[in-house]
Amino acid sequence: MSDFNKQKIVDSVPQTGFFGHPKGLFTLFFTEFWERFSYYGMRAILVFYMYYEVSKGGLGLDESLAFSIMSIYGSLVYMSGIIGGWLADRVLGTSKAVFYGGILIMFGHIVLAIPGSLATFFISMVLIVLGTGLLKPNVSSVVGEIYSMEDNRRDAGFSIFYMGINLGAFISPLITGEVAKTSFHLGFGIAAVGMFVGLLVFMLTKKKNLGLAGTIVANPLSPTERKKVFTTFGIALVLIAILVAITIPAGLLTFESFIALVGILGIGIPTAYFITMYRSPKTTAEERSRLIAYIPLFIAAVMFWAIQEQGSTILASYADKRTQLEFAGFSISPAWFQSLNPLFIIVLAPVFAWFWMKLGKRQPTIPQKFSIGLLFAGLSFLVILLPAYFGGTDSLVNPLWLVLSYFIVVLGELCLSPVGLSATTKLAPAAFSAQTMSLWFLSNAAAQAINAQLVKFYSPATEMVYFGMIGGASIVLSIILFIFAPKIQGFMKGVR
Incomplete structure (x- = not known):
């Protein structure tokens, strides 16, 4: 997208009206609030739905x-x-990508809400995967479009947007976690309603609040390219269908082989994207330098998300089986612990936004913020190994240990995640703006692909080694990143 179009979009958006920020931030804030309400409400109970016995739903x-x-x-x-x-x-x-994505997500949750077989479960997962892929990176890209590159409100705006994400993520597990005691499917139905409300907010307010933001195709296909691309897509889909039809009956495509395949893709796809964007003739010399600076940030983000995302797997099971959930006749749902991360972000995000604004040019550089984020992530895992060290792995753990672990990782998240969103919009080559935002989210994809292998090594017997090794690796990477931060900053060519 040209600089002229970028400025044209900014000029079309009312620049005040939502806490001193562009009016479009209201639309994006609440669209993402309801989408995250939907996603995290479902995710809070999904792992329990998978491993609970059939007799328990x-x-x-x-x-x-x-x-x-x-x-x-x-x-x-x-x-x-x-x-x-x-x-x-x-x-x-x-x-349009945001709208169509929301439709697919809503139908995915509707399928989950209907009792069915394992096959039905996987159909719902496919719908949600495709829908989130359309919506999630693109709604964040629109946030970047409503600010000019020189606007000092930009980082603070992303922090406010990030607070909206976490407000939805905080409320939904409290509701679905309680409802899931009666029926998992009812909890999934509530998630579907949340996505429907998000779609309504987006459609009813976008024209007035967003102006041209999100309407200009950055690098449109020519008619010749369009025909070639869609022919290729069609052939690829047919070949995939044939391979699946052959490999599943032959016993070649199993859960284990599919998990290994996704692990390879999780690392291979971002690598291919970095190479493609770097070598593209549409990428300028200055943009290439910024891409080089982006690589260590990406690696740091993978390490961070590898820890943070285990909140929905290892720590969810820890809450369910290793934590004291009964108090004076009152039972805590293990899904409620999924609300801790967003709760702390809601409380602390405005503080961090104010702090960065207050520091102005004296604030830490982007690489330094990332290194601080990694340090806190590592400490959050070291904290959770202490109960086993002091009390063994047989007794139930005081829930405050989990609360402390979630609190520490949130400190790291606020140093890394909103800063990473903002840095991505600044460092992205103009011809790959939305795709670079997708690349940012691939750091999470790579982390979880790695986690699919790591989680196999967790058990109460290996608890201390598991948390200690991963937490220690994060702290070591934090120190390395901090040492090289000035060098990385130099490759950013003036971006702070």
Whole structure:
């Protein structure tokens, strides 16, 4: 997208009206609020639904397999953002991508809400994966479009947007976690309603609040390219269908082989994207330098999300089986712990936004913020190994240990995640704006693809080693990143 079009979009958006920010932030804030309400409400009970016995309303899968499926599902959700970003950049524009994505997510949750078989479960997962891939990276890209590159409100705006994400993520597990005691499917139905409300908010307010934001296709396909691309897509889909039809009966495509395949894709796809964007003739010399700076940030993000995303797998099981949930006759749902992360972000996000604004040019650089984020992530895992060290792995743990672990990782998340969103919009090559945002979310995909292998090593017997090794690796990477932060900053060519 040209600088002229970028400025044209900014000029079309009312620049005040939502806490001193562009009016379009209202639309994007509440669209993402309801989408995240939907997604995290479902995710808070999904792993329990998989490994709980059929007699308790679950699918009765092995617990280790449920962890791996959960990680692979999370990886594919973010991996599909590549397709969503490409479609937005070259065919649909980000606004239409957000709308169509919301439709697919809503239907995915509706399928989950209807009692069915394991096959029905996987159909719902496919719908949600594709829908989130269309919506998630593109709604964040639109946030970047409503601010000019020189606007000092930009980082603070992303922090406010991030608070909206977490407000939805905080409320939904409290509701679905309680409802799931009666029926998992009713909880999934509530998630479907949340996505429907988000679609209504987007459609009713976008024209007035967003102006041209999301409507301009950054790098549209020519008629010749369009025919070639869609022919290729069609052939690819047919070949995939044939391969699936052959490999499943032959016993070649199993859960284990599919998990391994996603692990390869989780690392291979972002690598291919970096190379493609770097070598593209549409990428300028200055943009290439910024891409080089983006690589260590991406690696740091993978390490961070590998820890943070285990909140829905290992720590969810820890809450369910290792934590004291009964107090004076009152029973806590293990799904409620999924609300801790967003709760702390809601409380602390405004503080961090104010703090960065207050520091102005004296605030830490982007690489330094990332290194601080990694440090806190590592500490959050070291904290959770202490109960086993002091009391063994047989007794139930005081829930405050889990609360402390979630609190520490949130401190790291607020140093890394909203800063990473903002940095991505600044460092992205102009011809790959939405796709670079998809690349940012691929850091989460890579992390969860790695997690699908890591979670197999967790058990109460290996608890201390598991948390200690992963937490220690994060702290070591934090120190390395901090040492090289000035060098990385130099490659950013003036971006702070």
